[in-house]
Amino acid sequence: MPRLLPLAALLLATACVPLGTPITDPNAARRPASQQPAPGYYADKTIRYEDYVYNPDVRSVQCYVATGQPTEVFQPPVVPLSQGQPVTLEFDLLGSTSQRFTAKLVHCDANWQPSVLTDMQFLSEINEFLITDYRTGVGTKVPFYHYRLQMPRVKLSGNYLLLVQSQGGVPVLSRRVLVYENQVxxxxxxxxxxxxxxxxxxxxxxxxxxxxxxxxxxxxxxxxxxxxxxxxxxxxxxxxxxxxxxxxxxxxxxxxxxxxxxxxxGNEFRFFDLRSLRVMGAGMAQLDPNTSPRSVALTPETTRNGQAYSQYDDINGQRVFENREYGNGATNGDYANVTFQLRAEQQAPGPVYILGALTDWKLKDEFRMSYDPETQQYSAQVLLKQGYYNYTYVVAKPGAVPDGVYFEGSHQxxxxxxxxxxxxxxxxxxxxxxxxxxxxxxxxxxx
Structure with a gap:
């Protein structure tokens, strides 16, 4: 498994204290217009054999190897066939009503297409797992339920899609999982x-x-x-x-x-500290605790392309959920409307997006930034859970990997x-x- 940065020390050093039916959207009326999800992204319920979220109320998805260490959430879902440390899936469902979710595994080939294997050829149990580990958010302005599941053991190495579904088999979210054996x-x-x-x-x-x-x-x-x-x-x-x-x-x-x-x-990832909604953390410029959800504006930023390299520890685009005052970000972490601001004298040669684990490394519509020529600034407002975040700004290019160099630069x-x-x-x-x-x-x- 890969070595990790000293992330626990990095995060603790910046803290004051230690660390149903999902097709409908019952919370739509609660969200401001800027938070209404784009219907096209969530309307299509076709299963995709990739990391994807199909329900706009499903947020803050994490899939990692449960090592028991403070940095376990940064371990990608890659495990040896022995599976001594299980793959764990966690996510939130916004709203004041819980839902019944089940999970299943889909065995895939090297190209992430469903294989022809039967369930019993890679599993020793029925391929349907009811998610019974869920808890309500505590003391939060935005109500939610937090769900947790450990992936069952499999008998073959290879690619697996961990698929969560609601009643009627409607997909809720999917995550890619790798199980390997070192034969070479x-x-x-x-x-x-x-x-x-x-x-x-x-x-x-x-x-x-x-x-x-x-x-x-x-x-x-x-x-x-x-x-x-x-x-x-x-x-x-x-x-x-x-x-x-x-x-x-x-x-x-x-x-x-x-x-x-x-x-x-590329460059070291940008970051901000949202672990407290009482005092402003690193990267925060404004905090309004009286709104519901609370409102946070990040410090206006500029391009780093053409600037000298600056070394600092990052978490390679990942994020960790935490509440500085009460700990246990899983259930104590509230949600806030976070406004990103990026100054640019002229528009980029394509749409600008925020990218990182917070977007599933996808160009999601809710993370697309709008440009104001009068203020010469890009901005976007996103609903995010309390935590410590890494992210980057990219420019979309048709049929190509997003351009992360335009605003960030690149240093060996x-x-x-x-x-x-x-x-x-x-x-x-x-x-x-x-x-x-x-x-x-x-x-x-x-x-």
Missing amino acids: EVSLRQGIPVAGAERYTMQQVDFAINYGGLNLVNPAQEVKVMLRQNFRWDNAKYNLRPTFVRDADRRLEYQYFNFENAFAA ETENQYDLLVYYRPPGTRADLLIGYQAIDINSRQR
């Missing part, structure tokens, strides 16, 4: 982009796969690999083929020269995490197994 030896190392200026703005990951203990018939064609940055799916590298096949050594090497395995390094000194997924389907079988997994932290602050 994966080695990762930081490479150097073969170019001029790119070596100062990009990060390259070279890797190799040793398959000495596994009888692979045609490894160059049958082994599939995928490379991710900060556990994101939106900018992952797919269908990478080996550049060298060393049959005598039973080794596949992946060393590219056209940036196939290189990512824009940036700390990022990368992980590699290795898939293989043995001859005569019907399942893509995840036979190797490894992660690396580039420019780690841990020494």
